[in-house]
Amino acid sequence: MVHRLRPVELDFVETAPVRLVFARGVTSSPEGVYRALAEDVEGWSEWFSAVSSAHLSEGGSGRRIRLRGGTCFEETILAAEPHEVYAYRVDVTNAPGVRALVEEWRLAPDGGSGTRVQWTVAADGTAAFRLVMKVSRTGLGRAFRDAVRKLDRRIGSTHAG
Helix, strand or coil: CCEECCCCCCCHHHHCCEEEEEEEEECCCHHHHHHHHHHCHHHHHHHCCCEEEEEEEHHHCEEEEEECCCCEEEEEEEEEECCCEEEEEEEEECCCCEEEEEEEEEEEECCCCCEEEEEEEEEEECHHHHHHHHHCHHHHHHHHHHHHHHHHHHHHHHHHC
């Protein structure tokens, strides 16, 4: 069953009932990481194992994401500040219990040419959904670490060839 979520804005990242924040340093530049996040949306499935397909929609102002297992998201891009932040809100999903969801990727220089990548998942939903999100923290953290490691390798191999 597909349902429309509450249309929250970027400030929801700071006020959401559930906030999961993960951070990791990579050797790639903020420019390279930003390009992979915001400009190579179709490439997400190559480095983020939970994503089976990703496409820009709405003339580039939104995204259509399908996760392995069948969960789908129609999203609106809330922030696209080159080399600094990329954030999006889920507008429509088939995931049960979720009422509002924003994901934000913040990038900052991290010594030399590297980047500190911070991913925040901000969510609201039913009590059961909020509990599942909190219990999923460890798995989401592992997925983030693996994804960022693969992304860093992908960016490095793109620039090496």
